[in-house]
Amino acid sequence: MRISAVTAMEYLEGFSDAEVAKQLAFLGLFNYVAVNLSESIQASRIRRQLRLQGRLLPDADILIAACAMQQNEPLLTNNEDHFGRIEGLQTLPYKS
DSSP states (O other): OEEHHHHHHHTTTTTTTTHHHHHHHTTTTTTEEOOOOOHHOOOOOOOHHHHHOOOOHHHHHHHHHHHHHHOOOOOOEEEEHHHTTTTTTTEEEEOO
């Protein structure tokens, strides 16, 4: 399974500095999708579309979606309210 470095950042934000080391072992199980120019271009398109619709999302969510789209992979999420706004993004639900 692959995740973006932005996803890892959002995940780690929920832990104290003391807990991060343990979480790094878990995150080491994944392969990472880089945020490169192609992902940045995709993110700019998504952000522009959402801004024009008056439905902006946090930049981190936009970057996560752009990575999934550039990889032609569905995004596993329980936040359909946010990610459902992004035209062309395939999502898969999960329960936490």
